[in-house]
Amino acid sequence: MTFSSSAVAPPPATTAPSVPRGPRVDPGGPLLLGVRHHGPGSARGVRAVLEAERPAAVLIEGPAEADALVELAADPDMRPPVALLAHAVDDPGRAAFWPMAEFSPEWVAIRWALDRGAAVRFFDLPAAHTLAADPTWDDGEGEGEEGVAGDGARIDPVAELAGAAGYEDAERWWEDVVELRGDGDPAAPFRALAEAMGALREAYGHGGHPRDLVREAYMRLRLRAARKEFGDSVAVVCGAWHVPALTLRTTVAADRALLKGLPKVRTGTTWVPWTHRRLARRSGYGAGIDAPGWYAHLFTAPDRPVERWMTEVAGLLRAEDHPVSPAHVIEAVRLAGTLAALRGRPRPGLDETTDAVRAVLCEGSDAPLALVRDRLVVGDVLGAVPEGAPAVPLQRDLTRRQRSLRLRPEAQDRELALDLRKETDADRSRLLHRLRLLGVHWGAPAPGRAGTGTFRETWRLRWEPELHVRVAEAGVWGTTVEAAATARAEARAVAATTLTDITALAEDCLLAGLAGALPAVMRALADRAALDTDVTHLARALPALARALRYGDVRGTGTAALGEVAAGLAERICVGLPPACAGLDADAAAPLRERIEEVHQALGLLPDAGGTRERWTGVLHRLATHDRVPGLLRGRAARLLLDGGRIPDDGAALLMGRALSPGARPPDAAAWIEGFAGAASGGGLLLVHDERLRGLVDAWLASVPAETFTDVLPLLRRTFAAYEPGVRRALGELAARAPGAGGPGASAPGVPGFAPDPDRERADAVLPLLHLVLGTEVPA
Template identity: 65%
Template sequence: MTPTAAPDAPLLLGVRHHGPGSARAVRAALDRARPAAVLVEGPPEADALVHLAADEDMRPPVALLAHAVDDPGRAVFWPFAAFSPEWTALRWALAHDVPFRFIDLPAAHTLASPAPEPDADAAAAPAVRLDPLAALAAAGGYDDPETWWEDAVEHRRGGPPDGDVLAPFRAVADAMRELRDAFGGEGEDARDAVREAHMRLRIRDARRAYGDGIAVVCGAWHVPALTAVRTVTADRQLLKGLPKVKAELSWVPWTHRRLSRHSGYGAGIASPGWYGHLFEAADRPVERWLTKVARLLRDEGHPVSSAHVIEAVRLAETLAALRGRPLAGLAETTDAARAVLCDGSDVPLALVHDRLVVGDELGEVPEGAPASPLRRDLDRLQRSLRLKPEAGRRDREFDLRKDTDAARSRLLHRLRILGVGWGEPVVPRGGLGTFRETWRLCWEPELSVRLAEAAVWGTTVEGAATARAEAGAVAGAALSDVTALAEQCLLAGLSAALPTVLRVLADRAALDTDVAHLCQALPALVRSVRYGDVRGTDATALAGVAGGLAERIVVGLPAACTGLAPDAAATMRGHLDGVHGSVGLLAEVMEATDTAGSGAALRRRWSGVLRTLASRDGLPGAIRGRAVRLLLDDGELDDERVARFMGLALSPGTPPAEGAAWIDGFLGGGAGGTVLVHDARLLGLVDAWLTSVPAGAFTDVLPLLRRTFAAFEAGVRRTLGEQVRCGSGAPAPEGDAAGFGAVLDEERADAVLPTLRLLLGPVATATPATAASATTNRGTQP
């Protein structure tokens, strides 16, 4: 009966985790042996949850999640896919009404064990410690373990020639025994000995309860240890004194992507989607797979026909024959898809790998599965708002004027406060409209752990987010953190948390004397004030706090900008932009709610601060240049005044580095260079300054200038280049074309005449004047 021991011993079925070939072999072995009980590698605490696997709403991939009750962030997953041998054994036991038990080390011990320390000699450890399949593949002459596994197991779909369904398990057990004997203790993990001791004890208990006719499904690496002769006393001694914590277990959805080895999962596989296909395809797996590939490519707009599929199948089978493989595998189907379906391009092939080879399959767990009250409330909200979790990244746009979309937005913002990053806000395609939000949604299995951690704050999403926000406000280290939290509370509709957050905000703002901190905090606060117009939230209390912050910035900003180093000046320039936009928004709010002209007064005071920054000697050039540009954009300075400021900043007495910083402040940081296109005088000043910079200093200022001008749009750079190329860039006298020089070069104009005669014909009579006019008109085109 058993492939590894005497006929009356338990049936030990050594498998590869998440191997579809192992799953088919396990199902065949169980059908043949009809054991009295089924034991599987997994946490024994989950025995009470096994019955849920028979629920019609349970759809793998799923995972058992165990977390420490006192420390929910300490968690462990046991994933199962439809093609996992353990899941196959579990479903077989439930379908045949056979007792089922998990026999691995309890989660209470696993969660209490400290994380393994980095091993300095890890590089010298044998490869079998990391992947036994690699050693077997090397022994079989294969460079790739996945290819060896496909040829040895996955592509042998007809079963053993003699009908002995246990023969593969005997072969795998013998191979593992040889590997463990060859490498000895060097190839074994110290934790494996403890786990195997517990599994042996559980097997003994099962034999006493059900007799010898039991089946054990475990990792093939453990089979030799489970057949070894050990005393009960020795096994119990290994388990004595193990640390232990109180653990809770539940079923949670899992994804194919997290079964992938690239996700960091220790027992991961390279191609979950491909393995799932091999397990589900009853026949003709290559034809069915390439049909899936063609359907995906057609959905993405690639011209793929049935003839392409037929040719790809032929190519895959030919490649398999040339390579001596029993069946075309993933490598052959991928090569065929690249050559025939993707026209040799790796770009659509990358889509095939992401969507099909790995896949975005997300499992489902029935409603009756044990879960925390917070998780149940989230499930209820997801159903009522029709916001279903998905494994793949998907952008969703919400119109905040609609009740359902507004509720969806509030839910996602509340989850972000709780640290559950189901969605990430992105800039909407239509710009920065206040009535629309765009979210990028992606449900990852780790979010179940984050939900378990957040359960300490409350039993509902709203209540937990409120408690978390209040605690975060009290513990906030910086004023900007508290203002950002106030903004999040308004976005999330947490009106109950606002009084605490506002009280802390007002206290921090009154005590914080750092103007940079005030500048950093104001934009988020003013945005929060505006949300009352969009979401129906009363943000009146925030307006007073924002006005107080703005007044303190107006008073203290000039002094705070004095004596700054270049890096600090660049940071302050960013704060200056943020405050400028915030003052404009805040003034609009004041004008809409106050008839005393407080909004206009705030604008005037802020304009006075900018004039002070623009004209005060000793301030960093980046600050003075940006102040001038903000005044110009607001119409507070005319062209003459701007030219005077620029002339002073770029005068010969100004150090080149300071002049470059002024230019960067005036033109950089998103300000744009269109002002130079339309004002030849400013362009001339910049051009004259650049040509006068000494050679040694020019090398120092070049990186900053390149960064400034490289940020211009391509059309702006092209137009400025044309203007500089066609003329001196100096201010043009009255009557001359702006930016193209004061004197007509008649020799260059005459050179155009032959071309004009060819274009206009012999009737036209061109003169130097008309040629110059044509040249000028051509040069001024955008």
């Protein structure tokens, strides 16, 4: 489990008393079942002991406020893995989770008690204190099973016990002594763990977690209260590290003194869905297991766990078109058993089954094995909680919208293609965009099919458990998704400091269908646009407005006011861009080229109100012919004019001839070529098909003086290396034939070294040798 830190001052280290001899403190006393969280062996043992002893009450390690939620665990709609979520009401971002899987001992104890009519209580320190703690106190990630040596070095109790038993791998030791052991006395592991943990507590005291002493003081108080109510018919299920502390003969006054003065905040608690992937250590939640899918299998398999596991693996691999037969499964089971015997293990564990799967089912390849680890060893199982679980109003509205739009949260990635012409898909798109405005990133836009228009969207969806916390945080903005997103957008518009931020926000509002937020956003946009005099800021903002106008058309959103702002920005860009481009160095010209391209594309999307496109064409002409404009920008402007049909082919050749004239500085000429024939604009194909332009480049390149050629070469290599391999190959072949020797529509008689017509007699002379090489007959 994940516990937050405690803000209290560290109490003195306390040593454990005499080690208990069994699950009970004394004959007839309460059961103390020390477990390893998320251990299926511990879970089986807990269930067996509870069934044998039939206690009247069960105390579970978890926040005391969760007592009100325990009945929900019996709801038919509750499906683990789930987690208890506690968050500060006034600051929902301060939250903590207590995850439980089907194979968690805590979950097994809860379900046993509810099914048998026994009382269930959570008896750990209330979340009201945990969430109020100073985050710098302790590490906030312990599970009550970690300690620290006397010199300050942290220890893992399981690793210490494994080392004492001669094991280098703590997980392997745990599997051998708990998970893979045969049927026997179910209380034996609890007695052994109690004795071992008692020894460790005697050696290491509180183990470097002084907050544990505070928690354990509260646990003892709750245990005393339960014994007053139910006598000794009480069972305790907690981390084995805490068992020795629960046997301490302390006074009520001493325990209350440790709890005095703890900080406190108002908290809310609920159940939320969890995932197997979030139970794994690699997810960052420190739940303590590497293989939740494997542990779930061990816990649920009625018999022959290895045979059933190999069958599941074979089914997965066959579904992915790997050839796996029943004979492979039989051989893999045999190999796993043989490996376990050679390694001295009671039964095949995860290591043995994995080695057998790799060798037999995957034929030694790690690629399909990675799939097995991801899908089965870890898994993407997502739990579910009933509708009656407490939730903030925003979460309830989101759940209702998810259900009405048939958007079921799933733990694995999935792609969702939307057609915005359909009402349901349009509503789905608006919901996902509104959640992104609120910081709830359930979905992320993904590249869709090319050429399908603005009425299509593609999303990549993945529901993560922490999104419940993000929803709780967003609840401060409103009780419904639409109202909360509207309020959040208005607040962002007021706080925005740059024109680009506001234009991006306007685009988001249109995508999300937030008509209520647009007036505030448009006011902020108009104010910022009127004050901003930097043409690069205006150029950066215009594309977002153009996209927003285009999206507004397909979504049926009114965008008249947005169009007026976009037209004003375009007018100011046309006026301010030429002076801004004059006298720039190469470093400053590169980003401005991107702005020019973006503005050119944006104006192609905007309505041509008042001759804006004609004015933009005039701007490009000024840039293409002005000597003080860097070569990169002049070349780019010339290319945009050529592609738009605003200058004839001979006009482009004239501009290139000027740029590559002998009087031009070679670096500036090379920059002009990069701007005109860059790879992103398809410049390579232009040179392949336009012999005149290719000849001009070739002639200029041949005229570059040797002393400056090394300075020009990196610029040219950057330009031509970015072409597609086929384009580079075609240019190379054309260059090898000499200028004017070929290409589509080429005709260049009189080039030195090349005859105007092919010499058939010389060409036929190679035929006898060619027939000899190919082994064909020479025709008569």
